[in-house]
Amino acid sequence: KNQVEQSPQSLIILEGKNCTLQCNYTVSPFSNLRWYKQDTGRGPVSLTIMTFSENTKSNGRYTATLDADTKQSSLHITASQLSDSASYICVVSAMGGGNKLTFGTGTQLKVEL
Amino acid sequence: ETGVTQTPRHLVMGMTNKKSLKCEQHLGHNAMYWYKQSAKKPLELMFVYSLEERVENNSVPSRFSPECPNSSHLFLHLHTLQPEDSALYLCASSRDRGIYEQYFGPGTRLTVT
Numbered sequence: 001k002n003q004v005e006q007s008p009q010s011l012i013i014l015e016g017k018n019c020t021l022q023c024n025y026t027v028s029p030f031s032n033l034r035w036y037k038q039d040t041g042r043g044p045v046s047l048t049i050m051t052f053s054e055n056t057k058s059n060g061r062y063t064a065t066l067d068a069d070t071k072q073s074s075l076h077i078t079a080s081q082l083s084d085s086a087s088y089i090c091v092v093s094a095m096g097g098g099n100k101l102t103f104g105t106g107t108q109l110k111v112e113l
Numbered sequence: 114e115t116g117v118t119q120t121p122r123h124l125v126m127g128m129t130n131k132k133s134l135k136c137e138q139h140l141g142h143n144a145m146y147w148y149k150q151s152a153k154k155p156l157e158l159m160f161v162y163s164l165e166e167r168v169e170n171n172s173v174p175s176r177f178s179p180e181c182p183n184s185s186h187l188f189l190h191l192h193t194l195q196p197e198d199s200a201l202y203l204c205a206s207s208r209d210r211g212i213y214e215q216y217f218g219p220g221t222r223l224t225v226t
Contacts, residue, residue, distance in 0.1 A: 004155070031212060043203050043217030044156075045115065089156075093212065101215075103155035 002027040004092050004104035012110045017080055021107045023073040023090035031093040035064050035075050038087045038106070047075070047088075080111045116140040117218035119204050125224045126194065134189040134221045136204030144210045145187040147179060150201040150220070162187060163210050194225045 004025045013019050025033070032051045036044035048057045048064040050073070056065050061078045077084055087106040094100050117138045126132050138145065147159040161169035162181040176198075178190040187204055201222050205215040 034214070041219070041222070043115065043117070043205070043219050045217070046214055049214060101158070105153060105155050 002092070002094060002100075002102045004090055004102050006088075006090050006104040006107050008107060009105070010108040010110070012112060013080055015080060015082060015111050015113055018076065018078050019080060019109065021075045021077075021088050021090075021109070023075070023092075023104060025071050025073070025090070025092045025102070027071075027092040027094050027102050029095045030068060030071075031095040033064075033066055033073050033093070034091045035062070035073075036089040036091060038089060040086070044089055077109075082111050082113070085109060085111045115216040115218065117204060117206055117216050119202075119218035119221050121221060122219065123222045123224075125226060126191070127226055128194060128196075130194075131190070131192040133191065134202055134204075134223075136187040136189075136218055138185055138187075138204075138206040138216070138218075140206060140208075140216060142206040142208050142216075143184055144207045144213075145181060145184075146205040146207075146215065147187065147189050148203040148205065148217075150203055152200075156203065159189075161210065168210065191223075194223075196225050199223055199225045 007022045034049045035047045038044040050066045063076045066073045089106040090104040092102050120135045145162045149157045159173045160179045165181045180188040201220045203220045204218040207213040207215045
């Protein structure tokens, strides 16, 4: 069964600090992995998308890594800001069958002063 | 804004009511999706439309009835819902089915009393 597990479930950090969120998946055959940011009461917004051959991708202060051998990904946030407070969702796509997406439950990040 | 709008943003309805959720995309996409997001659970795909044809129905109860009159609009008709149907309902669109990125609307927060 295709699954995506994220850790930690929730995280509180001080403004200006860095943090790393983890994603482990069992989706096969792998097509791509995406990280989404979802603000409270809003829909998810894509941060990065990585295919099998990519092992790192940046979007401003967000850097995602992918290890397709160990089926792990991480999202590193540098110099956090209050506006980074949100849920971060890891989504993995399987090849074929319309590229079905498997969603993680998300990591709830809170950035405090 | 992602180019996908949803109305209403909030809806409270009784179990005997009939209501509809509306989604509109201004991106020229061919595929549209309905998702359900419950607290502490991954997003659940409900329906997929491609070129106005329903191509996927993930065992959703018949009290949820989708309609796609054209490639820009998607509706979710609701009737005789249960309290456990209370959730955030998200609409998304993508250029086509498959590997293309999905753009999400802000969601409709539904409460069934």
